[in-house]
Amino acid sequence: MKLVIFDCDGTLVDSQHMIVAAMDAAFASLGRPSPGRFATLSIVGLSLREAFERLTSPDDADIPALIEAYKNAFHALRADPAHTEPLYDGARMVVEALAAQGDVILGIATGKSQRGVRLVLGHHGIFDHFATIQTADDAPSKPHPAMIAQAMAAVGVGPEATIMIGDTTFDIDMAVAAGVAPIGVGWGYHPAAALHAAGARMVLSHFTELPAGLAAIWHPAGQGAMAGP
Template sequence: MSAPLRLVIFDVDGTLVDSQGDIVAAMGAAFAAVGLPAPKREAVLSIVGLSLDVAVPRLAAGGSAADHALMVQGYKDAYMGLRAQSGVAASSPLYPGALDCLERLHAMPDVLLGIATGKSKRGLDKLIEGHGLEHFFITRQVADFHPSKPHPSMILEAMRETGVAPEHTLMLGDTSYDMEMAAAAGVRGVGVSWGYHPKEQLCRADHLIDDFASLSGLIEEMWSLGA
């Protein structure tokens, strides 16, 4: 009898790529568009992972709905401009070991890879194309089609698309929203220490890792792959 398929779902910003420079700068431009001072870096990074229509009102709680709409568009415009100036590889570089990890997992016949991100489809497609990652991910869940994290919709749809059961699925991410989303979907959550939320906030994680090499070993141990 063949082994069941396994699904590893990756968050993007703060997990696969470090895009904090452009995120902070774009949010500053969004605030400037409505005449507000830029929020502090720590405040901006605290909302990374949320969809923009949720993140912006959290950062600008006193603003009107019209202001928030302008800010969301201002963020998108600024982010696209920054990315166009420097290119994807420089704008959102892969974290050390990320590509090697993806290649190793992709080579495992029983493992499927997916993405669950607060990015738009356009933004994710550009990032994947810029890094040449098109062949890795069989399912890509984005903010355009789902409620914001930590709602479990992205993970539930990824499992539906791939036919993988919750007990054979895990979510890798750097924020509390990722871990809460995993718990809500009934899958394992693996938190990473190199992202935008401190480890202390990843209390819902089933496991914590400090590098991508540890992820490969953890997955093989949990699922006895290659044994």
Template structure:
């Protein structure tokens, strides 16, 4: 039986965290004397590690001291808001079922590649009872920020999989570019932070509208869709 490694992004792919991330970004900007930006632009940086995300948000005129300070503010605000039920992070429809179904398959090993910190992903794994489901978890603390392929390469090395047996599932162009740079397959999800066109431009070979469509793609030949 041929084995396959399926690597999931988290925010915007498995977990609907748009509300809490947007609220955190708005407060972070305000505390550093900045006005809110376009919501889609602000959420478009989700998936990047925190420092690159803050650099993108603050613009090229921001010095590294401001970027670092804003990153610290973001961490503080995010962890405070996470304790408020109004900002609860929920799973996208079908996420729990798809993770459970793939984890039960004898031909699939699951992993995570996320821009979250280790602390952030530990919270998610514990909250949703996913500790046993994922054989490898790669975070912003383990490799350079997406779209660098480092997280995917580390996940493959940790599990013994080659690129041609690895599939990355994510909601941003950063995920798709990361996957293709590592030689892995790339499947985008249409319900996240980047549009289907952005996903295809980033290298997505398929874009799915429902989580239920993912299982049939694991192990299937993928060719790039037209953008």
């Protein structure tokens, strides 16, 4: 069996508008200036505590209040039909095709909460395709390798048969630390050059390139092939 682990925000789901809006609202609620879009997107993928420590400072006394304000703002935005978290183009087709293959198990490793993952993936009707969901509720923040280690243990697949897919250097660093192959995606929140520098085996430009990318790692030099979507 093989395991493909996906990040969520910036990889499967485009949630940048909601993340930035919720972050702006959190800082505004405490009368503090917004960190700005670039800084906010640079920390997507981290746990909330780690994210706010990077946006402020590790000893900032406002961090607990900022975290609570961010959660409240994000939940309010999610309830507003004007705000959406769409799947990236091709994501559904590729996830469904991989899930239909008998020798591939799918997983999630994300800085989202379990509740958040269930809501967004359930909304798109793809939650049940993932056999293991690892979140910031259950493990240290990326780039610590615990989420990947827990995912592998949950489904009984070793690092040699596991690939991590993500859009940030936190995902790539986590994969390298866990001893699994990382694939970057170029449609998310960190630049492709940074993903390559962190150790990504490749950086995809569209979701439909993923099956060929997986095959190139699992079956190098034409040693078998993996069906496309």
